[in-house]
Amino acid sequence: MKSQVTLKELARKLGIATSTVSRALKDNTEISIETRIRVKKLATELNYEPNALALSLRRSKTYTIGVILPELVHFFFSTVISGIEDVTFSKEYNVILCQSNESLEREISNCKALFNHRVDGIIACISKETTNYNHFIALQEKGIPLVFVDRENPVDASKIISGDFNGAYDATQYLLKSGCKRIIHLAGPQNLVLSQERMNGFLKAHQEYGIATDENQIVRCGGGETHEAFEIVRNLIEKKYLFDGIFAVNDMAAVGALKAVQSAKLRVPEDVSIIGYSDWALCAFISPPLTTVQQKGYEMGTKAAELLLKEMHSKDTFIEPSIIVLPTKLILRESTRILIQNDH
Amino acid sequence: MKSQVTLKELARKLGIATSTVSRALKDNTEISIETRIRVKKLATELNYEPNALALSLRRSKTYTIGVILPELVHFFFSTVISGIEDVTFSKEYNVILCQSNESLEREISNCKALFNHRVDGIIACISKETTNYNHFIALQEKGIPLVFVDRENPVDASKIISGDFNGAYDATQYLLKSGCKRIIHLAGPQNLVLSQERMNGFLKAHQEYGIATDENQIVRCGGGETHEAFEIVRNLIEKKYLFDGIFAVNDMAAVGALKAVQSAKLRVPEDVSIIGYSDWALCAFISPPLTTVQQKGYEMGTKAAELLLKEMHSKDTFIEPSIIVLPTKLILRESTRILIQNDH
DNA sequence: CTGTTAGCGCTTTCAT
DNA sequence: ATGAAAGCGCTAACAG
Secondary structure: OOOOOOHHHHHHHHOOOHHHHHHHHOOOOOOOHHHHHHHHHHHHHOOOOOOHHHHHHHHOOOOEEEEEEOOOOOHHHHHHHHHHHHHHHHOOOEEEEEEOOOOHHHHHHHHHHHHHOOOOEEEEOOOOOOOOOHHHHHHHHOOOOEEEEEOOOOOOOEEEEEOHHHHHHHHHHHHHHOOOOOEEEEEOOOOOHHHHHHHHHHHHHHHHOOOOOOHHHEEEOOOOOHHHHHHHHHHHHHOOOOOOEEEEOOHHHHHHHHHHHHHOOOOOOOOOEEEEEEOOHHHHOEOOOOEEEEOOHHHHHHHHHHHHHHHHHOOOOOOOOOEEEEOOEEEOOOOOOOOOOOOO | OOOOOOHHHHHHHHOOOHHHHHHHHOOOOOOOHHHHHHHHHHHHHOOOOOOHHHHHHHHOOOOEEEEEEOOOOOHHHHHHHHHHHHHHHHOOOEEEEEEOOOOHHHHHHHHHHHHHOOOOEEEEOOOOOOOOOHHHHHHHHOOOOEEEEEOOOOOOOEEEEEOHHHHHHHHHHHHHHOOOOOEEEEEOOOOOHHHHHHHHHHHHHHHHOOOOOOHHHEEEOOOOOHHHHHHHHHHHHHOOOOOOEEEEOOHHHHHHHHHHHHHOOOOOOOOOEEEEEEOOHHHHOEOOOOEEEEOOHHHHHHHHHHHHHHHHHOOOOOOOOOEEEEOOEEEOOOOOOOOOOOOO
16 A cells, blocks of 8 residues: 555645644634635545544544354345445445354354454354354453344344244244145254244144144254255155145255155145245245245344444443344245135 | 453553563563563453554554445355455455445445555455446555456456356357257346447357347347346247347346246247356256356455455555456256257 | 644564 | 553644
8 A cells, every 4th residue: 555645744735733634624613714725625635535543543433343144145144234234334334244154163253353353343143053152242241232133042132033933833824724734844953043943933833723743744954955955855755754745944945845846746836835934036936936934134134233333322331132023924926825815 | 342451451460561561462582481471361361352453553454355346135246255255264354345236426435435444455346337437546546456356347457357258158159059040138238348248249159150140139138137038028029029049148137038938838948048147046946947157256256355465465566457257157957958069 | 723742552663 | 671662643632
């Protein structure tokens, strides 16, 4: 970087004090109009831009927030970061972005880096590996406002979470109401509360509907990837394990399941109904278009950013954490049968 | 933020000078072993972390790079940022992320914010609106290394671009070789060099194949969105405009075209072959799976970050810009007919 | 209306 | 082996 234009340099060129330049630039009325004009003119000429570092150091405030997300390439997270960025941009905050790559070690490193940069606050989504939360608690102890998104965890902080239980409940209920007799659930990693919640919603819907479930209906689907689900479902079919509905922990798994069902010459939704989770971009375009539970990632991002900014600006030293549950929405497409509404 | 632990505080607690503490912490051999141990012990106890702001100010180096991307939610860009982040993380750099939302005004604002933060370098992809490049040139004049990704532009800077011309050429050639007689091209915004290149590749392939093209084969498809392409193609079919191949400027448009073709009861690929561009996640899962030109977003991100870091660390004041063209790859799926190789 | 001074947290030269 | 002092760029209290 070439030599920067600084207040000092402006002052020297104009033969006045730096403090005068500083004041003139912010239109302080104590400074004479003429001086203000002279200063601003030169500043524009030399393309002066204030050094945010010096300002931050001075103010002990960086106007920067940190964001830690597991994987940027996942559609859901990309919508979250997009939401965050839109809000912070409008409030003239900047975002330092870190991706933990689902690694605890990297997440810890991210926390440290963000603290060192003295970000004014942090929005984070824990990695799949995270079972210890000391690095987040350390942040809080250092007084940095922290808001979690999406994946639940035991830290006593504000959170924007998705109504996983309800989303799963709604999806399962729909399958049941539309006539499914035996539904399997492709479950996600059990250390993620989200996986548990979706499983619990699945179970609860059965219970309320008066249908017993057995453990064979819950099938672990490791990382919830397409190929895993494909293998699992193909296996079930080969073993003549019968089912007429699938509720998958996410859309990728649902797509794998769909392919497996179709490759066994079973029809979707006539023979098997399938519901995914997340409403990935692809869902509407596969064949048949996938019924799924929509999670509002963008909204989660904006809400998280708004909440964080609010907490950052709060005068209180102690802030009661807020937990905001964002409702999900069942998007009906053609991988499920049509439900004849009988209202009452 | 609560009171920070600073060098000064450590020094006070230990009854020594801050400069000694500073040195001890970095294992300066001029400091006695005992002092070093004492200092480090207290630093660990109090959870001391250096203030990156102060360091940056002192060193005139922030170990931070800025990234400006049009839209984070697009799969391609999310892979780019992911690639960038992985490289910078491994080199202990941080990323300040901005999304321009395809707005020139916002892009200008992003440039300013990044400069104010005194980032050590910038990676940017111009917005669709950008036709004036002064804000980028200003950055260069201030001596900030700049690397562009993906969308070509006239600024004299290093660039990692995708071989759009060749990608389009390959795709078109495949259609031709597999028997298409009349192919239409759904073209993108013409102010984007990428759109022009893809169109030129389309034309060149015809030319080399000895097939004349007329302007009716090039159909403007505004923003290249799914619904636009759907309307356009449906219209063409209704007007009995004949074609047996479609090369779309991107996958979204290709999907729209596919739906339109199918809804007119034409078969893909038997009646109409379709090729998209970008290899979005959805491509493999729609029906039929879409043949597309794969762009290596992640690799583009890593390459851009590596090049930027290299330029940042160069001692030379003037650096000859490098233009790296990343080859594309035609991913054959089922929206195109199978080509019988005749390796003459 | 403007200048002087101190200090944000850190490193580094120069003394001792 | 350690300390004092200056300075990175900026602001704000204080002085005049």
